[in-house]
Amino acid sequence: MENATRLLQETFGYQGFRPGQEELIRHVLEKKNVLGIMPTGGGKSICYQLPALLLPGVTLVVSPLIALMKDQVDALVDNGIPATFLNSSLSAMENQSRLQDLAQGRYKLLYVAPERLQSGELVRLLSCIQVSLIAVDEAHCISQWGHDFRPSYLALPTLLATFSGEVPVIALTATATPQVAKDIQELLAIPDENLVQTSFQRENLAFSVVKESPDTFLLEYLRMNQSSAGILYCATRKEVEKQYQRLQHAGIKVGRYHGGLSEQERTRNQEDFIYDRIQVMVATNAFGMGIDKSNVRFVIHQQIPGNLESYYQEAGRAGRDGGPSEAILLYSPQDIQIQHYFIQQSEGDLAYKQQEYLKLREMNQYAHTQMCLQRYILRYFGESGSDCGRCSNCLDEGETVEITREAQMVLSCVKRMGERFGKGLVVQVLSGSKNQKVTQWHFETLSTYGLMKDWRQKDLTDLVEYLTASGYLDAGDGQFPALRLTNSGVAVLKGEENVYRKQPKVRQLETDDALFERLRLKRNQLAQAQNLPPYVVFSD
Ligand code: ADP
Ligand code: MG
Ligand code: ZN
Numbered sequence: 001m002e003n004a005t006r007l008l009q010e011t012f013g014y015q016g017f018r019p020g021q022e023e024l025i026r027h028v029l030e031k032k033n034v035l036g037i038m039p040t041g042g043g044k045s046i047c048y049q050l051p052a053l054l055l056p057g058v059t060l061v062v063s064p065l066i067a068l069m070k071d072q073v074d075a076l077v078d079n080g081i082p083a084t085f086l087n088s089s090l091s092a093m094e095n096q097s098r099l100q101d102l103a104q105g106r107y108k109l110l111y112v113a114p115e116r117l118q119s120g121e122l123v124r125l126l127s128c129i130q131v132s133l134i135a136v137d138e139a140h141c142i143s144q145w146g147h148d149f150r151p152s153y154l155a156l157p158t159l160l161a162t163f164s165g166e167v168p169v170i171a172l173t174a175t176a177t178p179q180v181a182k183d184i185q186e187l188l189a190i191p192d193e194n195l196v197q198t199s200f201q202r203e204n205l206a207f208s209v210v211k212e213s214p215d216t217f218l219l220e221y222l223r224m225n226q227s228s229a230g231i232l233y234c235a236t237r238k239e240v241e242k243q244y245q246r247l248q249h250a251g252i253k254v255g256r257y258h259g260g261l262s263e264q265e266r267t268r269n270q271e272d273f274i275y276d277r278i279q280v281m282v283a284t285n286a287f288g289m290g291i292d293k294s295n296v297r298f299v300i301h302q303q304i305p306g307n308l309e310s311y312y313q314e315a316g317r318a319g320r321d322g323g324p325s326e327a328i329l330l331y332s333p334q335d336i337q338i339q340h341y342f343i344q345q346s347e348g349d350l351a352y353k354q355q356e357y358l359k360l361r362e363m364n365q366y367a368h369t370q371m372c373l374q375r376y377i378l379r380y381f382g383e384s385g386s387d388c389g390r391c392s393n394c395l396d397e398g399e400t401v402e403i404t405r406e407a408q409m410v411l412s413c414v415k416r417m418g419e420r421f422g423k424g425l426v427v428q429v430l431s432g433s434k435n436q437k438v439t440q441w442h443f444e445t446l447s448t449y450g451l452m453k454d455w456r457q458k459d460l461t462d463l464v465e466y467l468t469a470s471g472y473l474d475a476g477d478g479q480f481p482a483l484r485l486t487n488s489g490v491a492v493l494k495g496e497e498n499v500y501r502k503q504p505k506v507r508q509l510e511t512d513d514a515l516f517e518r519l520r521l522k523r524n525q526l527a528q529a530q531n532l533p534p535y536v537v538f539s540d
Contacts, residue, residue: 301328
């Protein structure tokens with residue numbers, strides 16, 4: 001390990017190891033199979049790049065990110081480390097010449113796209129030369145339960161078998177639920193004791209959910225943060241275009257990025273963002289993987305993503321320099337439908353879709369929970385932790401009020417409707433709608449019909465979501481979620497349990513702008529106490 005520390009300082013120019021790096025590198029040097037789960041920006045690359053220099057022969061790096069490969073290889077070569085890559089962007093001739101160099105042992109690192117592993121020629125060549133380590137980056141792609149499954153990753157176990165288990169494997173990912181981790185371990189033969197997981201906690205990230213007038217909020221927020229850079233994620237190209245126009249109109253320095261643009265324009269916009277010529281990048285999730293911009297101060301989701309893995313990975317692009325940063329979810333209920341549609345249209349089988357619907361449900365509940373948002377995410381990844389003290393829930397000073405009676409109205413309506421319908425119809429019945437579906441099932445004859453007609457539809461929906469997020473209702477798991485009472489829901493209905501909620505009524509009176517202003521002041525007091533720069537630099 002002394003050699004490793006020296007290399008870290010001399011070749012890579014870092015003072016010391018970050019959490020997890022040393023342990024992972026030690027396992028690799030002892031020729032053990034390891035899985036490293038570290039947050040985005042945690043420094044996973046070093047964990048195979050450094051051993052590659054200490055081991056004889058070549059290290060094979062499997063990565064799905066073709067765009068990223070070139071950057072990584074360029075960076076290595078600039079550092080005097082012989083590295084190259086093979087992927088579909090190369091001409092046949094270039095490909096051949098690299099394979100020849102490889103056969104002659106000219107490289108220490110070879111990056112390949114997973115599809116390449118199905119090429120007999122490459123695999124034969126690999127079995128003739130000395131391969132000392134196989135690094136599997138973005139290892140969650142091997143799991144069908146992951147959010148980004150790539151069938152070509154399944155060629156890996158076969159490849160490993162050709163080396164008869166003598167070449168160690170290091171698998172790396174930023175997003176692994178316990179189930180995905182188990183999958184990776186099984187497929188790549190990684191024992192439990194060689195799992196290295198550093199905390200997903202990000203001390204410098206403050207999470208918020210904005211539900212009230214998200215559009216107004218966004219403009220106000222961007223105006224107040226003109227001196228800091230951020231990303232606005234949208235679910236579709238169409239929405240990117242829409243927001244791009246809108247922000248441009250509002251005089252904000254904005255760029256756009258999605259798969260429908262020419263490669264030229266994408267590259268140009270990306271550079272504008274990296275070199276701070278624009279403030280905000282409006283983008284689909286095609287943007288961000290492998291973009292190493294450390295001073296991203298905020299990541300805002302204009303639309304809810306499909307699962308918490310994606311959300312945390314995208315939100316995690318803020319504050320890679322360790323400075324205080326914000327991750328904000330703008331929530332509009334209809335955006336759930338978009339994700340629902342994506343799942344419906346996806347190619348997976350029924351079991352896969354069920355799983356994705358469940359994940360979407362957990363994502364939706366994130367927007368409605370009153371638990372610490374950081375803790376909610378960590379719990380999803382199987383990690384326990386204490387309240388972060390920074391998120392919009394932790395900082396919400398709202399008074400807790402009892403809402404047992406209101407909860408009973410909702411629960412009783414669900415029950416009377418036979419526990420066979422989704423929240424939309426439940427809300428309509430409670431608010432006394434004359435909608436065709438309501439009359440078709442004769443719900444206007446129920447005693448709970450119109451029972452909450454004084455409520456704004458939005459607040460009513462919010463209440464139902466809150467009861468679901470708090471475990472009084474279960475939203476089912478299929479494509480057509482039907483609300484059902486859980487055991488605690490039944491207890492509430494029987495009067496055996498009370499329901500509490502942070503004052504939703506008072507909160508309605510306060511715009512999210514005002515709420516945010518309050519949060520900002522408090523966060524900055526915290527930041528000051530920790531000697532950190534403030535969250536927002538006012539432009540005027
Ligand atoms: P990941 O793949 O986990 O998202 P990277 O390997 O791309 O992260 O590293 C993220 C950033 O952290 C890079 O800019 C890298 O140079 C830097 N980095 C990695 N290890 C260290 C270290 N030990 N000390 C300081 N910076 C590091
Ligand atoms: Mg990486
Ligand atoms: Zn919190």
